[in-house]
Amino acid sequence: MSIKIKKLNNTIIKCNKCPRLINFIKKIKTEKRRQNINEKYWGKPVPGFGDKDAKLLIVGLAPAAHGGTRTGRAFTGDKSGDFLFKTLFQTEISNQDYSSSLNDGLKLKSTFITNILKCVPPNDKPLKIEINKCSNYFNSELEILKNLKVIVTLGKVAFDNCVKYYKQTYKIKKKFTFKHGKRYNLPDGIILIPSYHPSPRNVNTKLINQKMFNKLFSIAKKLSKI
DSSP: OOHHHHHHHHHHHTOOOOHHHHHHHHHHHHHOOGGGTTSOOOOSOOOOEEOTTOSEEEEESOOOTTTHHHHSSTTOSSHHHHHHHHHHHHTTSBSSSOOOSTTSOOOBSSEEEEESSSSOOGGGOOOHHHHHHHHHHHHHHHHHOTTOOEEEEESHHHHHHHHHHHHHHHOOOOOOOOOTTOOEEOTTSOEEEEEOOOOHHHHHTTSSOHHHHHHHHHHHHHHHTO
């Protein structure tokens, strides 16, 4: 991990800009979930992780209450993460089909994973002011990851906030519509691909399935040349 990423991640972990979110995290850490009652919860903002020279960036909305907020790693220890890493392994982007803890041996191939919001919001519904405060961290990640070729956003909120960065940075007025698998050429040469979020609800309602997800990431891998 590069010095810039380490420095940014340390700043993220210590962040307390949003009292509502910090208080919610402390509540989760204290009350825990029954099946995790004997575990020590991370209980802090969750930074991104992966390859500093990444060509592929995967972006979600926020860490899960008993996933990333418990384990300290995005998409780790929850059902959405299980779905994601099964696909990343099957498309040869990761070395294993699970992500369970910070020390589980997971390695990503030229890929970085992060969230728009670094803290879990109550009811998974962040306030606009919270997203705005946290957006600087996501913007910094984009600026540090100089080799990116493809960005895959998981869910509409992640897509909208990624688009927001590009509209503000490059002053573009092009209309971006969320559609699973659609490709957008961004001003800096990166390709943006929106995807349905692999949440249990989306999987159970068959909005997305493993075959669809594998196909999207196979395309993203090919386009990013990893």
